[in-house]
């Protein structure tokens with residue numbers, strides 16, 4: 001359950017999300033069992049919407065875990081589309097590959113083990129959709145590495161920007177942005193605020209906050 005809205009809104013959001021893929025349900029059960037921080041189905045549904053609205057054919061993800069978020073996007077890509085998954089944990093990436101194979105989407109996925117910030121250097125883009133979901137304090141680095149590779153009209157989505165367990169709440173972010181509160185060096189709050197200021201001030205992107213899941217910044221490339 002997200003802390004960003006009421007139980008009723010949470011329930012309505014859940015009810016509008018399609019629950020017709022047993023692989024997704026299996027992945028969600030794994031997240032519940034292991035306490036793994038996937039984006040969750042509401043954000044998954046939003047990502048798929050972004051993929052459909054942008055007519056996405058090329059997608060890059062920073063931090064894929066065992067493939068839950070990428071799996072949400074895969075059906076929207078069409079058979080000629082491609083999503084690049086990146087993950088430092090090779091066992092997680094192997095699980096992603098297995099889930100994609102069982103779901104019938106492996107032919108539209110590339111599985112890259114290693115640091116996403118190094119992997120991105122080997123790709124030219126253009127990307128229609130980018131998900132940033134690795135380490136908060138390196139979100140800005142991810143954006144810097146990918147921004148020139150985002151197609152006009154393409155979207156960059158960053159996850160976990162309003163709430164991050166005990167590390168950061170919306171109140172902390174608000175206090176920083178409006179009240180000038182400080183953020184500890186290397187903290188989640190510092191990473192998120194640096195990212196927010198970077199994308200907000202980028203003249204080639206328009207950014208909005210989307211309060212689903214743990215909160216998103218969605219930045220569309222306008223020129």
Ligand SMILES: C[S@@+](CC[C@H](N)C(=O)[O-])C[C@H]1O[C@@H](n2cnc3c(N)ncnc32)[C@H](O)[C@@H]1O
Nearest residue numbers: 038039063064065068069087088115116133134
């Ligand atoms: C919050 S989880 C993301 C899960 C996935 N996006 C999902 O929603 O199912 C973050 C993942 O990023 C991985 N990660 C952290 N730093 C990374 C990096 N520099 N490059 C690639 N993966 C990284 C972690 O191992 C972890 O599996």
